[in-house]
Amino acid sequence: xxxxxxxxxxxxxxxxxxxxxxxxxxxxxxxxxxxxxxxxxxxxxxxxxxxxxxxxxxxxxxxxxxxxxxxxxxxxxxxxxxxxxxxxxxxxxxxxxxxxxxxxxxxxxxxxxxxxxxxxxxxxxxxxxxxxxxxxxxxxxxxxxxxxxxxxxxxxxxxxxxxxxxxxxxxxxxxxxxxxxxxxxxxxxxxxxxxxxxxxxxxxxxxxxxxxxxxxxxxxxxxxxxxxxxxxxxxxxxxxxxxxxxxxxxxxxxxxxxxxxxxxxxxxxxxxxxxxxxxxxxxxxxxxxxxxxxxxxxxxxxxxxxxxxxxxxxxxxxxxxxxxxxxxxxxxxxxxxxxxxxxxxxxxxxxxxxxxxxxxxxxxxxxxxxxxxxxxxxxxxxxxxxxxxxxxxxxxxxxxxxxxxxxxxxxxxxxxxxxxxxxxxxxxxxxxxxxxxxxxxxxxxxxxxxxxxxxxxxxxxxxxxxxxxxxxxxxxxxxxxxxxxxxxxxxxxxxxxxxxxxxxxxxxxxxxxxxxxxxxxxxxxxxx
Amino acid sequence: xxxxxxxxxxxxxxxxxxxxxxxxxxxxxxxxxxxxxxxxxxxxxxxxxxxxxxxxxxxxxxxxxxxxxxxxxxxxxxxxxxxxxxxxxxxxxxxxxxxxxxxxxxxxxxxxxxxxxxxxxxxxxxxxxxxxxxxxxxxxxxxxxxxxxxxxxxxxxxxxxxxxxxxxxxx
Numbered sequence: 001x002x003x004x005x006x007x008x009x010x011x012x013x014x015x016x017x018x019x020x021x022x023x024x025x026x027x028x029x030x031x032x033x034x035x036x037x038x039x040x041x042x043x044x045x046x047x048x049x050x051x052x053x054x055x056x057x058x059x060x061x062x063x064x065x066x067x068x069x070x071x072x073x074x075x076x077x078x079x080x081x082x083x084x085x086x087x088x089x090x091x092x093x094x095x096x097x098x099x100x101x102x103x104x105x106x107x108x109x110x111x112x113x114x115x116x117x118x119x120x121x122x123x124x125x126x127x128x129x130x131x132x133x134x135x136x137x138x139x140x141x142x143x144x145x146x147x148x149x150x151x152x153x154x155x156x157x158x159x160x161x162x163x164x165x166x167x168x169x170x171x172x173x174x175x176x177x178x179x180x181x182x183x184x185x186x187x188x189x190x191x192x193x194x195x196x197x198x199x200x201x202x203x204x205x206x207x208x209x210x211x212x213x214x215x216x217x218x219x220x221x222x223x224x225x226x227x228x229x230x231x232x233x234x235x236x237x238x239x240x241x242x243x244x245x246x247x248x249x250x251x252x253x254x255x256x257x258x259x260x261x262x263x264x265x266x267x268x269x270x271x272x273x274x275x276x277x278x279x280x281x282x283x284x285x286x287x288x289x290x291x292x293x294x295x296x297x298x299x300x301x302x303x304x305x306x307x308x309x310x311x312x313x314x315x316x317x318x319x320x321x322x323x324x325x326x327x328x329x330x331x332x333x334x335x336x337x338x339x340x341x342x343x344x345x346x347x348x349x350x351x352x353x354x355x356x357x358x359x360x361x362x363x364x365x366x367x368x369x370x371x372x373x374x375x376x377x378x379x380x381x382x383x384x385x386x387x388x389x390x391x392x393x394x395x396x397x398x399x400x401x402x403x404x405x406x407x408x409x410x411x412x413x414x415x416x417x418x419x420x421x422x423x424x425x426x427x428x429x430x431x432x433x434x435x436x437x438x439x440x441x442x443x444x445x446x447x448x449x450x451x452x453x454x455x456x457x458x459x460x461x462x463x464x465x466x467x468x469x470x471x472x473x474x475x476x477x478x479x480x481x482x483x484x485x486x487x488x489x490x491x492x493x494x495x496x497x498x499x500x501x502x503x504x505x506x507x508x509x510x511x512x513x514x515x516x517x518x519x520x521x522x523x524x525x526x527x528x
Numbered sequence: 529x530x531x532x533x534x535x536x537x538x539x540x541x542x543x544x545x546x547x548x549x550x551x552x553x554x555x556x557x558x559x560x561x562x563x564x565x566x567x568x569x570x571x572x573x574x575x576x577x578x579x580x581x582x583x584x585x586x587x588x589x590x591x592x593x594x595x596x597x598x599x600x601x602x603x604x605x606x607x608x609x610x611x612x613x614x615x616x617x618x619x620x621x622x623x624x625x626x627x628x629x630x631x632x633x634x635x636x637x638x639x640x641x642x643x644x645x646x647x648x649x650x651x652x653x654x655x656x657x658x659x660x661x662x663x664x665x666x667x668x669x670x671x672x673x674x675x676x677x678x679x680x681x682x683x684x685x686x687x688x689x690x691x692x693x694x695x696x697x698x699x
Contacts, residue, residue, distance in 0.1 A: 210659075363634075366633060428600045432603070434591055482556075484588055487556075
């Protein structure tokens with residue numbers, strides 16, 4: 001252990017037993033979350049080891065890590081999901097611990113078990129707890145036995161079409177197809193009638209197989225227009241456990257979160273306390289340690305149901321960091337090294353309001369189709385209370401092989417209204433050219449009167465944004481864009497990617513040839 | 529007076545923008561809409577438009593023959609208007625025999641091909657599934673018809689330019 005005293009001996013720094021902290025951590029992930037963990041390592045005086053596929057040789061996480069190890073071809077199954085290669089990379093580089101980020105191997109109990117066997121520390125829960133909460137059916141049984149309310153559904157996964165049909169009939173349509181190993185909306189399908197059941201099962205199983213390597217699915221009663229509220233929990237290896245309050249993640253498209261906020265506008269102190277206590281109870285029942293999240297659905301009558309445990313650092317963790325004032329990645333690393341929690345429940349409070357918008361490489365105008373490609377220009381938003389966690393840079397090609405998340409724009413302000421205004425302005429200032437992103441769409445979500453009033457449910461996008469990208473404001477912006485393109489063509493004819501200007505006789509103005517055609521002569525404009 | 533007109537293609541529509549340099553300001557015309565603005569270039573990629581007491585920061589860059597423009601959080605792709613003024617430039621185009629060309633709406637990998645040459649298809653029937661960024665996208669037939677050609681196979685990486693399937697619409 002060679003931590004320099006100037007890095008560890010600050011007055012607020014938690015006393016860590018000498019020799020206990022890792023010298024080197026391997027980050028088994030890519031993109032913005034790998035960057036986030038690398039930054040935490042750097043601040044803690046820990047060396048970071050990145051791993052990368054052939055598609056990511058130039059990626060930001062590779063640029064920022066102290067070391068980088070290639071682990072295979074672009075498809076995730078041959079690289080980021082290849083446990084053997086990742087463990088080998090850790091052993092070769094001398095890393096004692098592996099941070100899995102989210103997605104990929106983060107919630108794979110086989111990987112956690114392999115790490116335990118190879119004497120590597122998996123920065124996450126123990127493999128038994130991971131296996132339990134990762135199996136949605138077993139998790140629900142455990143929660144029911146612990147007296148925690150759950151959504152009515154099948155008691156186990158099945159392969160028999162008639163079992164699914166019978167279960168759907170007894171639950172009553174609409175029902176939801178869910179992947180046993182699921183998360184992030186993958187493998188999920190809503191089914192409104194028996195006719196739709198078979199295709200939904202087929203698609204759900206195929207997507208579950210490609211996302212998690214396991215095609216088992218089950219059915220659950222579909223709760224119409226719920227809110228999605230989750231509680232962050234930290235649990236050390238000695239049984240110490242605190243919650244860091246809630247995040248509301250109701251704004252979703254395709255059952256995937258795109259905007260999260262904390263605190264939830266739906267909770268009063270009493271309900272918040274009750275749900276927090278239930279979250280702690282759920283994590284104790286699961287034998288959980290390290291950072292994790294208990295997800296609930298909150299129905300319009302304010303009844304809440306256990307949904308699942310997210311056994312990982314979550315995409316939306318920064319809003320909790322900003323509202324509660326705790327660095328979750330640092331806490332994860334401390335707990336994994338064996339340190340006891342220094343946080344006491346009575347010292348933890350929510351302060352102000354935070355919102356996160358997920359900037360995806362997707363086109364909101366075509367129902368969020370993926371939009372991989374080159375980032376031709378990037379200007380990140382700046383200002384007080386604005387944080388942009390991203391894995392991108394100008395000139396980078398967003399690969400087609402992985403999740404479309406480019407980064408997360410997070411704001412904090414004194415209250416919800418101020419946070420909404422700050423987010424709206426920050427999204428306006430988020431300039432990513434060359435690919436389509438969700439930034440402009442999210443601006444309109446944040447500015448929507450129903451969002452401003454806090455009436456957020458998982459049906460919000462479908463209800464208020466059946467389509468997007470038209471209207472007076474859009475037309476004005478388009479007109480300005482065309483004006484700018486005309487001005488640019490006039491004043492900078494030889495742009496970086498344009499052809500040299502053509503010689504033209506009898507004109508005082510530099511002729512412009514890169515774009516459009518110039519009608520010679522200048523006749524009188526219309527309407528004058 | 530310096531007046532010129534530019535013909536652009538944006539979002540599938542041809543637009544004519546008049547631009548007049550009045551020395552201190554520029555006047556832009558788009559049909560009946562007229563904008564007089566003081567325009568300043570901050571850098572190769574940033575313009576400031578001052579008009580009516582407000583300032584708009586506009587970012588732009590050129591990439592592969594396109595001008596990419598960002599206005600208050602919205603991105604626009606502006607290209608040179610093609611010769612000949614086609615009225616509609618959106619959607620699937622037709623071959624010389626009048627067959628419909630089906631393209632992928634996004635780059636990705638073909639993971640399922642549900643039809644073969646000679647198959648009869650109905651409108652909205654799934655033809656193939658393209659996956660990108662872990663998302664499946666079903667491509668459906670826009671018409672009742674018959675599959676004339678299949679230019680792709682399962683496992684192919686496809687872009688959004690090349691036709692994947694040709695369909696002869698039922699008359």
